[in-house]
Amino acid sequence: MxxxxxxxxxxxxxxxxxxxxxxxxxxxxxxxxxxxxxxxxxxxxxxxxxxxxxxxxxxxxxxxxxxxxxxxxxxxxxxxxxxxxxxxxxxxxxxxxxxxxxxxxxxxxxxxxxxxxxxxxxxxxxxxxxxxxxxxxxxxxxxxxxxxxxxxxxxxxxxxxxxxxxxxxxxxxxxxxVIKATNQAVTGNIAGVVEPIEANPFVYAIAGEDTLSSTKADTSNGEFKLIGLEEGTYTVSVDPTNESFATENVEDVEVTVGETNELGTITVSEN
Incomplete structure (x- = not known):
């Protein structure tokens, strides 16, 4: 660095x-x-x-x-x-x-x-x-x-x-x-795992038309965590960078203050 x-x-x-x-x-x-x-x-x-x-x-x-x-x-x-x-x-x-x-x-x-x-x-x-x-x-x-x-x-x-x-x-x-500030005390998180790992996706938390948090799944194990989200309902969009795989959306994901919503494994399909 x-x-x-x-x-x-x-x-x-x-x-x-x-x-x-x-x-x-x-x-x-x-x-x-x-x-x-x-x-x-x-x-x-x-x-x-x-x-x-x-x-x-x-x-x-x-x-x-x-x-x-x-x-x-x-x-x-x-x-x-x-x-x-x-x-x-x-x-x-x-x-x-x-x-x-x-x-x-x-x-x-x-x-x-x-x-x-x-x-x-x-x-x-x-x-x-x-x-x-x-x-x-x-x-x-x-x-x-x-x-x-x-x-x-x-x-x-x-x-x-x-x-x-x-x-x-x-x-x-x-x-x-471009920076956004949030009081951590009023936020929660979303976590999960994307399979297969080869999809190498970006993961987004979307409310309405706004993307409020994003990350990239770990390239070694597919794990991801979206942090700093205010309480509410989100769509989690998994967008592979590997064009062999399709985008997968998980809707109605609830975020509660002080908690992490564990989604488990999200499997993306091949194109």
């Missing part, structure tokens, strides 16, 4: 998602009570060998201005996003914070040190200058005394890597991060 060197001024990535209102006041507790925030990262899969992203620090904000930022952690390291599929997560940071509501989170990424590996060849990924102004992520995370609040960041590698140009004129690879 390539870590790269930090040579330029880092930029601040403020991630945009829907606001979830918790029905409490902004700001921290004046009584000195504290709780813990833990930030985990996982990834939606992509058809690359590696997608390496260098993260300098993770911060949260308890106010509506720039004075309220608090550092959760400063990892100063590169992560291969494709190692974080199928239920695997990476702890970006954990910190004890004054109780209260933290409205925003941001990642500080280096301005370089990012790369994508395709067919064994590494390509630098550049961050467009327009992205450096940042897009805010409103999470409204309520930190309660003596309780750990776990925030899941789903870094979508497939949608975050953008190819500019063509093979004739030359290709540049851009990093335009």
């Amino acid at each position: 390539t870590t790269g060197k930090i040579r330029n001024i880092p930029f601040v990535l403020l991630l945009a998602v829907s606001v979830v209102f918790m029905g409490c006041n902004s700001g921290t507790n004046a009584d000195g009570d504290t709780g813990t925030m833990e930030v985990l990262m996982h990834d939606a899969p992509a058809d690359y060998d590696e997608v390496n992203v260098f993260i300098e620090s993770v911060e949260v904000n308890n106010s509506d201005n720039e004075e309220g930022w608090v550092e959760v952690n400063s990892p100063q390291q590169s992560y291969d996003l494709l190692e974080l599929t199928n239920g695997a997560t990476e702890v970006l940071g954990s910190a004890e914070l004054p109780a209260g509501t933290y409205e925003q989170i941001r990642l500080i990424l280096s301005s370089d040190g990012h790369s994508v590996v395709i067919d064994g060849q590494e390509h630098d990924m550049f961050v467009p200058s327009g992205e450096q102004t940042g897009v805010k992520l409103n999470v409204n995370a309520e930190i309660e005394p003596d309780i750990t609040y776990t925030l899941l960041l789903d870094f979508d590698a497939a949608r975050s890597v953008v190819v500019r140009g063509n093979q004739q004129s030359g290709e540049d690879y851009l990093l335009k991060p």
Whole structure:
């Protein structure tokens, strides 16, 4: 995995998602009570060998201005996003914070040190200058005394890597991060096994017309796990990359908070 060197001024990535209102006041507790925030990262899969992203620090904000930022952690390291599929997560940071509501989170990424590996060849990924102004992520995370609040960041590698140009004129690879945040306490999971292993499928959790989680079945045993799903009913779509096999859909799959729905073995048929 390539870590790269930090040579330029880092930029601040403020991630945009829907606001979830918790029905409490902004700001921290004046009584000195504290709780813990833990930030985990996982990834939606992509058809690359590696997608390496260098993260300098993770911060949260308890106010509506720039004075309220608090550092959760400063990892100063590169992560291969494709190692974080199928239920695997990476702890970006954990910190004890004054109780209260933290409205925003941001990642500080280096301005370089990012790369994508395709067919064994590494390509630098550049961050467009327009992205450096940042897009805010409103999470409204309520930190309660003596309780750990776990925030899941789903870094979508497939949608975050953008190819500019063509093979004739030359290709540049851009990093335009697409990330979704979820409070782990209000989510559940779906797990299962796909047979035959040779199907080598992607697996999707779909609600209506929206794909809300995705992974790729383990190439050694066919196991898969979709995490960070809100309670509800989903269609699990198994989409083989091996064209000899057909797509298989499992409908009406229920997700319950705090539980993993084990689907058992899903067999895909040959075309």
